[in-house]
Amino acid sequence: MKPSFEVVEPSFGSSFYYSKYVENANNMAHLWHYHPEIEMVFVNGGAGKRQIGSHVSYYTEGDLILIGSNLPHCGFTDTNTGNKNETVIQMKPDFLGSIFLGLQEIKGIQELFDKSKAGIAFGAETMRAVGNRIETMDDQPPFERLLSLLSVLKELEHAKDYKILNADGFSMEMQVQDNDRINMIFNYVKDHFQEQISLQDVAEMASMTVPSFCRYFKKITKKTFTHFVNEYRVVHASKLLAEKQTSIANISYESGFNNFSHFNKLFKEFTGKSASEYRHELKAIMK
Numbered sequence: 001m002k003p004s005f006e007v008v009e010p011s012f013g014s015s016f017y018y019s020k021y022v023e024n025a026n027n028m029a030h031l032w033h034y035h036p037e038i039e040m041v042f043v044n045g046g047a048g049k050r051q052i053g054s055h056v057s058y059y060t061e062g063d064l065i066l067i068g069s070n071l072p073h074c075g076f077t078d079t080n081t082g083n084k085n086e087t088v089i090q091m092k093p094d095f096l097g098s099i100f101l102g103l104q105e106i107k108g109i110q111e112l113f114d115k116s117k118a119g120i121a122f123g124a125e126t127m128r129a130v131g132n133r134i135e136t137m138d139d140q141p142p143f144e145r146l147l148s149l150l151s152v153l154k155e156l157e158h159a160k161d162y163k164i165l166n167a168d169g170f171s172m173e174m175q176v177q178d179n180d181r182i183n184m185i186f187n188y189v190k191d192h193f194q195e196q197i198s199l200q201d202v203a204e205m206a207s208m209t210v211p212s213f214c215r216y217f218k219k220i221t222k223k224t225f226t227h228f229v230n231e232y233r234v235v236h237a238s239k240l241l242a243e244k245q246t247s248i249a250n251i252s253y254e255s256g257f258n259n260f261s262h263f264n265k266l267f268k269e270f271t272g273k274s275a276s277e278y279r280h281e282l283k284a285i286m287k
Contacts, residue, residue, distance in 0.1 A: 014142045016091035020135065034072040034183075037090040038113055040136045040152075042127070043064045044085050047282075049239045051190070054221035055165040056231055058238040060282065064127045066156065068117035069093050072183055074190075087134050089149065108157040109150075115164065121183040123161030130155050167222030182220050183204050185191065193232050194256045199225065233257060234270045241279040248275045 016205050043063040050057055050065065051075040093113055094101070101110045112120075127198070130152045136220075137145045185202060202225065203213035217225045237255040244251065252263035252275075267275050 011094060014145065015095045016089060016146075018137060018145065020138045021086045021088070033068050033074065035090065036069050036106040037092050038069055039065075039067040039073075039114055040087075040089040040134075041067070042087045042131055044087075044131060044135065047239075047242055049235055050121075051186075053166040054186070054228060055119060056228075056235045057121075057165070058235050058242070060180075060242070061124065062127055062131075064131070066112070066116040066120040068113070068119065068120075071117065071119060072186065073119070073252070085135065087138075087150050089134070089137075091149075109153045112153060112157045117169075119165035121165055122156065122159055122165075125155065126159040126160045134197060182217075185217070187224075189229055189232055192234065192255065193229060196256075196258070197229055207272075229256075230266050231270060234267055235265060237275065238271070238278065242282045248279070251275070274287045 025276060041063065041199055043059075045062045047058065047060040050059060050063065050073070052065070053071050053077070096106070096109075100106060133148055133152055137148045185206060188202065188205065189197065199210055199213070203210045206213050206216070208216060214225060217228070221228060223231075233256040237251050238258075240246075240251045240254060241248070249260055252260050255263070257263035257266075264275065267278070271278055273281070
């Protein structure tokens with residue numbers, strides 16, 4: 001039930017890993033995994049579901065994410081997302097060396113890395129500014145590729161259109177026992193959100209009483225367990241609304257909601273619009 005620990009080896013002749021996956025070929029995308037390396041993911045179009053820490057959301061028109069060290073994640077692309085390429089860059093937090101990161105010209109990058117501990121999603125303006133640079137790194141020799149990466153990181157450092165994905169204070173840098181426990185819970189929700197999830201059963205899995213588990217989960221994720229499960233279901237419903245031509249009632253049941261009116265209420269609460277409005281707007285975007 002634990003997320004897989006991914007061993008990352010730098011690209012040949014380089015101090016960091018770089019890979020461009022064509023047509024949804026990243027077979028790690030759907031697996032819940034983590035690694036000490038900071039990860040940058042650029043998806044050049046299309047839509048999909050992303051899961052980073054306790055944050056779950058649906059993106060449209062591509063994605064640019066910076067994921068901090070040991071922050072578990074999965075998602076991004078699958079066979080339905082319609083993406084052309086997904087580029088992944090993974091670098092150790094100190095890959096530039098502590099002295100270099102301390103230079104006046106560079107220290108903003110260290111601040112960017114610190115901010116990435118909760119996950120950062122960048123907006124369309126920043127994607128347009130750096131997307132081509134990220135993709136053309138594929139054809140560059142190691143030294144030019146490093147210079148391009150520094151250029152991209154400086155751009156991200158100064159970006160204004162970004163969102164911190166997890167709540168203030170969220171961190172997966174816990175004791176090993178805690179890390180294993182919370183990730184076991186994330187995995188359980190990922191695999192069983194379409195079924196009825198018993199708080200009692202999940203608390204027992206975590207070897208806790210229900211009140212202790214509720215306090216623990218809220219302390220770690222900054223949201224209640226019920227909120228997290230409902231959010232997961234609503235995001236899955238958002239994905240289905242974009243990708244499947246079936247009734248909204250069917251989508252609510254496929255997303256784990258047994259009560260259609262409850263689904264409608266929660267969907268509007270989480271997204272600010274009804275499911276039918278959401279589907280209509282997505283169709284306009286994706287034309």
